[in-house]
Amino acid sequence: MLRPVTLLLILLASPPAPAVETMRIAMSEVRGEVQVSGQGLLLGMDTEEASFHALGKRQVTVRRRGRKLEVNGAPIVGDAVRFRAGGLADDAGVPGEVPLRAGGMAVRGDVVVRLYREGLQLINVIPLEDYLAAVLGSEMPVSFPPEALKAQAVAARTYALQKKLEAYGSAFYLGSSVLHQVYGGVNSEDPRTHAAVEATRGEVLTYELAPIEAYFHASCGGRTESGHAALQRDLPYLQPVECPCGKLPASRWSATVSEGELQAALEGSPEGLRISGRTGTRRVSRVSTADGTTLDGVRFRQRLGYTKLKSLDFEVEKRAHGYHFTGRGYGHGAGLCQWGARGLAQGGWSYKDILSHYYPGAELQQLY
Template sequence: MLRPVALLLIFLASSPALAVETMRIAMSEARTEVQVSGQGLAFGTDTEDATFHPLGARQVTVRRKGRKLEVNGAPVVGDAVRFRAGALSYDAGVPGDEPLRAGDMQVRGDVVVRLYRDGLQLINVIPLEDYLTAVLGSEMPVSFPAEALKAQAVAARTYALQKKLEAYGSAFYLGSSVLHQVYGGVNREDPRTRAAVEATRGEVLTYELAPIEAYFHASCGGRTESGQAALQRDLPYLQAVECPCGKLPASRWSADVSEAELRSALSGSPEGLRIAGRTGTRRVSRVTTADGTTLDGARFRQRLGYTKLKSLDFEVEKTAHGYSFTGRGYGHGAGLCQWGAKALADGGWEYREILSHYYPGAELQQLY
């Protein structure tokens, strides 16, 4: 059963005028100039109740001139300007639905261009459910079963709201890269992802009436990792659980790493490289070398590269040309396993059961 969470409504809308829940997503950074384009392009201040003024052009150039902004050569007041496509057909406080392009991304909602460091920063202000539709298309194959997509939608919504609560009042709440949730804009939307978002609209996972830190990853290799071991986050709903993805070919990987690559990662000789510690799920927690160099497993993976060393569940052996790594899983291993969710959905599980399995102790509740 879903229960309303009245206490969480406190942080939802940033102003009474805002009719929908929105996110502020950092899209990218530009040097000193960026092009913004869209049908019926208009601009206003970076406020939720801004009045938008038609620009009479489908494309404009925003430039930084010292500590000032210019739009098509005309100075604007303040350190940020907000753009909307089709602005005249939308209510104040509700980001536009007509796509617009800023830099190399096409997005729904509004785009803010603001002074940032020595250049410009682009921020997408977008309704949460539209944002999730594109996140799903970026984070999970759209061919996955509907119940797996729904589980991912709830996890992504919960993660986004928790980050918004954490960063409330900041210029943006999340980035658009793998360091946050991958967000590719309009090009990553799909009818199946929109259906999954709509089917779970407003549903979030909570623990003690607060959105959980709903981490997720591609594949755990057969057993998820605890939040403490994977992320140094000792959270009661991020516990190690069994997962069917370990039987899937997609969970297996191998990588050949040269001695030079290892020397760079270790900042020293890789001679005698060995695994010196493992977590309770047998993920590598520490590596050492013959000269006494010791490196934390997570830092070792970061230095070698996340796409090279796909997880910390690996074995390593020296070869004639370097070192050979063989492993299972892809990602940090905490929370929802996407390939595991697929396997469970293929086996008849519905999304509520999937979420309960990967986030034990969390409650699924209707936030709005």
């Protein structure tokens, strides 16, 4: 069995080497039919070697009929079709330069429509660097300093490649929601995200020659969390480190949670709710109630909602109208802290210094 990185290096090096590393991102699912539009629309099979044929139309409808696909009413062989925006005969367009529209998104690269469960699934097949330029705009404010954006670009590239290796051979590697990396297509790009991606092209964080699990979050509140405590990922490069974001007033939060919401989360009475365990960074690892119910901190936050309980670094007290939580930070706290990266960049740190700070022991490699 090849180690993932070996596989990756073989894939990148073996002829015919793909000109660019591509990603397959699940865009959305639809029920009966979907419109795909773009300039000089081309149609092909869903393979890298497929030849594409001009459709002579700017928009087509892909419909599911039983276990078959139809494009503008004509049956298609196979369970997936792939679309590409082509250059018209007189303008020699580069594939991916003109975005395609499908399922409410405008994307670069190709769009695959395939039979999926009872409906259709849309997948964007896109060069990794183009994908990153869009992800970056969704994951970090583009107004952040260039070195912070570059650090985020390397983290997002590493995360994407690691997910690709994990999902190798699957129809898609990543979703487009907050569960993975938020991807909004062409509309999330910005000249500043392009610059950060271009400046770090092909750079990936590795540990023992494999891409690391490059988790990141908005704000740690002053100290990052271990991968083990935050995500059950006991990894040497996800260790608690000090972070300047704790000095920001914006890293503080408070929330009032009703007895009913707590009752639902705890599956029992919240009477006597208290913090009964903390991690090494003083984040809540366990809560307990008077009737002896206990709940894991990560699960507690998940059940109350990640936007309500912004972090596990909190105190709680009972008040007249429910329970009042006050805390610091936003997110699971492991790996790169985005607001911390902003602060370090403003203090003159380079993106390489920022990455070594938040992923101690990881090495930056030029993968392509």
